[in-house]
Amino acid sequence: MKKSILALSASLLAACTQTPNNALTLTIGDSQATFEQQGDGLLIAEQTLTKGSYSLSIADHQQSCGSRYALQDAARIKFNKALTLDNCADSAAIPMRVFRANTYQFILNRDSNQLTVKVKPKADAIARYQCPVASDQPTSIDVSSTFANGSTIRDALTGQQAIVNNGKVSLKAGVMSQGVMLLEQVESPESTAFSWDNATVYFVMTDRFYNGNPNNDHSYGRSNDGDKEIATFHGGDLAGLTEKLDYLEELGVNALWITSPLEQIHGWVGGGSNGDFKHYGYHGYYHQDWTKLDSNMGTEQELKTLIDTAHRKGIRIIWDVVLNHTGYATLADMQAFNFGQLYLDDQEALDILGEQWTDWTPKQGQNWHSFNDYINYRDGEAWQKWWGKDWIRTDIGDYDQPGYNDRTMSLAHLPDIKTESGQATGLPNFYRNKSTNAQDVSQTPQQHLITWLSDWVREYGIDGFRVDTAKHVEFETWQQLKLESTAALAEWKQNNPDKALDDLPFWMTGEVWAHSVVKSPYFDHGFDSIINFEFQGDVAPKALSCFADLDRDYQRYAERINQDSSFNVLSYLSSHDTSLFWGSRAKTIEQQVRAANALMLAPGAIQIYYGDEIARDFGPTGSDPHQGTRSDMPWNQITGERQQLLEHWQKLGQFRQRHPAVAQGEHITRHQQGYYAFERRYQDDKVLVVYTGSQ
Numbered sequence: 001m002k003k004s005i006l007a008l009s010a011s012l013l014a015a016c017t018q019t020p021n022n023a024l025t026l027t028i029g030d031s032q033a034t035f036e037q038q039g040d041g042l043l044i045a046e047q048t049l050t051k052g053s054y055s056l057s058i059a060d061h062q063q064s065c066g067s068r069y070a071l072q073d074a075a076r077i078k079f080n081k082a083l084t085l086d087n088c089a090d091s092a093a094i095p096m097r098v099f100r101a102n103t104y105q106f107i108l109n110r111d112s113n114q115l116t117v118k119v120k121p122k123a124d125a126i127a128r129y130q131c132p133v134a135s136d137q138p139t140s141i142d143v144s145s146t147f148a149n150g151s152t153i154r155d156a157l158t159g160q161q162a163i164v165n166n167g168k169v170s171l172k173a174g175v176m177s178q179g180v181m182l183l184e185q186v187e188s189p190e191s192t193a194f195s196w197d198n199a200t201v202y203f204v205m206t207d208r209f210y211n212g213n214p215n216n217d218h219s220y221g222r223s224n225d226g227d228k229e230i231a232t233f234h235g236g237d238l239a240g241l242t243e244k245l246d247y248l249e250e251l252g253v254n255a256l257w258i259t260s261p262l263e264q265i266h267g268w269v270g271g272g273s274n275g276d277f278k279h280y281g282y283h284g285y286y287h288q289d290w291t292k293l294d295s296n297m298g299t300e301q302e303l304k305t306l307i308d309t310a311h312r313k314g315i316r317i318i319w320d321v322v323l324n325h326t327g328y329a330t331l332a333d334m335q336a337f338n339f340g341q342l343y344l345d346d347q348e349a350l351d352i353l354g355e356q357w358t359d360w361t362p363k364q365g366q367n368w369h370s371f372n373d374y375i376n377y378r379d380g381e382a383w384q385k386w387w388g389k390d391w392i393r394t395d396i397g398d399y400d401q402p403g404y405n406d407r408t409m410s411l412a413h414l415p416d417i418k419t420e421s422g423q424a425t426g427l428p429n430f431y432r433n434k435s436t437n438a439q440d441v442s443q444t445p446q447q448h449l450i451t452w453l454s455d456w457v458r459e460y461g462i463d464g465f466r467v468d469t470a471k472h473v474e475f476e477t478w479q480q481l482k483l484e485s486t487a488a489l490a491e492w493k494q495n496n497p498d499k500a501l502d503d504l505p506f507w508m509t510g511e512v513w514a515h516s517v518v519k520s521p522y523f524d525h526g527f528d529s530i531i532n533f534e535f536q537g538d539v540a541p542k543a544l545s546c547f548a549d550l551d552r553d554y555q556r557y558a559e560r561i562n563q564d565s566s567f568n569v570l571s572y573l574s575s576h577d578t579s580l581f582w583g584s585r586a587k588t589i590e591q592q593v594r595a596a597n598a599l600m601l602a603p604g605a606i607q608i609y610y611g612d613e614i615a616r617d618f619g620p621t622g623s624d625p626h627q628g629t630r631s632d633m634p635w636n637q638i639t640g641e642r643q644q645l646l647e648h649w650q651k652l653g654q655f656r657q658r659h660p661a662v663a664q665g666e667h668i669t670r671h672q673q674g675y676y677a678f679e680r681r682y683q684d685d686k687v688l689v690v691y692t693g694s695q
Contacts, residue, residue, distance in 0.1 A: 052266035131546035134693035165638035198663035212239025220266035221297030228276035238298035252653020267332025272623030275369030286327030291437035316463035325414035330359035341382035390425035464507035475525035482526030535571035543598035548676035558667035600652035
């Protein structure tokens with residue numbers, strides 16, 4: 001083995017001499033480098049290596065499980081490829097062969113347990129492009145590489161038209177556009193063939209969007225808290241989504257992702273770290289029965305109406321699905337389905353909890369977590385009446401304890417479903433005491449769940465799934481879900497030829513925390529797309545100062561995504577689990593316009609989080625900051641500047657819908673004197689985006 005030549009800055013050298021026990025260290029031969037945090041949530045270390053063979057290791061000082069890495073699927077390091085790691089390996093020796101002396105970067109994604117090794121990029125020898133300065137005068141634009149002489153083009157944002165003369169046109173950016181012009185031929189089609197590669201996905205937290213049927217607002221005895229209503233049900237439902245499909249159509253949306261409408265736990269748990277509010281499963285991530293709709297969401301007829309109406313408008317339906325965990329145990333469900341055990345006898349339960357246990361409220365000195373004080377979580381026999389040990393692992397009763405790796409851990413203390421189990425089981429035990437559509441057959445938990453979910457696809461024609469917590473379930477389960485859902489959708493389309501939009505197969509995207517624009521193993525196991533976490537924090541903010549600063553990222557996205565048909569991502573500005581771009585980064589309507597330009601013109605598929613297009617404000621949070629990202633859609637506030645902002649988003653969305661080149665095309669930068677421009681070209685479609693400086 002050869003010894004490496006260590007290339008570290010003074011700060012890294014200092015870190016190596018005083019390395020904390022929990023710091024990750026890259027060791028190659030006799031040399032070490034500490035992994036440092038990057039802005040995009042990754043860890044990076046660098047080593048300068050000569051040609052030869054090496055053995056490297058990645059671990060913390062204590063060599064602890066969870067921070068001791070080895071290759072999981074590969075025999076040795078493969079450069080420029082995301083390699084899956086085992087973070088609790090018995091042997092942490094990783095072989096690597098270097099064919100050329102150079103400085104190498106070791107980039108570790110601890111959320112996806114992946115390592116990428118590549119040559120350190122050389123410093124850019126080209127000076128940074130000078131950002132254009134906005135002017136009140138029209139700009140002379142060279143369009144000769146995109147549009148023919150004599151053709152009539154228009155700016156999709158203002159409607160201005162011009163005839164190309166000597167390869168040029170003279171146009172002025174609109175007041176609301178923040179210096180951007182979207183140039184297309186006047187003869188452009190109103191719409192083009194849909195592809196998931198150019199999808200514009202609108203993500204709705206159904207309960208917070210629009211109340212179409214007030215009669216279902218208090219199902220299962222659910223109630224308001226009379227305070228800030230941070231995590232109670234607010235009334236949004238499937239009927240409300242149907243009423244707002246015209247709104248989505250005008251926005252250029254061609255796919256609607258909804259939070260799971262399936263039956264959630266009926267009761268509440270304590271919310272936030274302080275138990276300062278009661279928390280229902282309004283968001284769709286506390287599942288209780290995968291075969292029934294939650295009554296707060298609506299009826300199966302209302303679901304059918306939503307999907308059929310959306311399909312008539314060219315809008316696909318994507319469901320949020322959860323296979324990793326169930327919902328928590330609640331007083332309401334314990335009482336309704338006869339599982340678990342209280343410390344109280346019948347009279348004490350009546351005196352303290354009331355006739356309906358779910359109506360209990362905290363008394364002086366208590367908070368919403370205090371209901372746990374009345375529950376005996378140790379009684380194994382009583383809790384076996386809940387899910388049963390073949391279904392879940394949890395720290396309740398005598399269930400198997402959660403593990404320490406991604407597959408077996410208890411995420412947020414939620415009961416972990418044994419999706420990896422080969423043990424056949426019947427229905428969850430408490431299903432015998434509740435109304436369910438599940439068939440009592442003997443299958444593994446994985447088979448039960450996949451059957452239940454694919455049956456919804458087969459019955460209603462759901463077009464795709466957004467998979468929650470994808471890294472916490474084994475690849476084989478996702479692969480099987482995709483296979484069976486694909487067959488189910490094909491069957492629905494065959495049985496409903498008058499309703500089928502196209503012959504495209506079932507589509508699946510997933511949440512893998514901190515995943516960026518890389519082709520990871522998820523794409524080999526059923527996923528067509530993965531949510532792109534880097535766009536919100538590391539790419540979109542560049543547009544707030546200068547739209548032209550996005551050029552390198554756009555180029556990188558187009559090269560990686562559009563040259564490989566089996567690979568795509570879903571970029572976003574805001575989400576329910578991170579933050580709202582409006583308020584956290586964009587502080588003015590003008591900045592939200594710039595953010596809109598950045599997202600809607602990005603290569604690949606994109607996701608609009610409900611209300612991004614009208615600057616929906618952050619809501620009350622209590623001691624859980626994520627709750628604020630899920631505020632109600634403020635329909636009565638779409639006036640003035642918000643209305644102008646919405647109209648800008650609509651023009652961007654309709655432009656994107658007309659031109660597959662925006663998402664799928666080659667990105668060709670065309671710097672010119674006084675402005676910045678890029679062309680997108682895909683098959684016969686081509687557009688030119690021009691930026692003349694933000695106002």
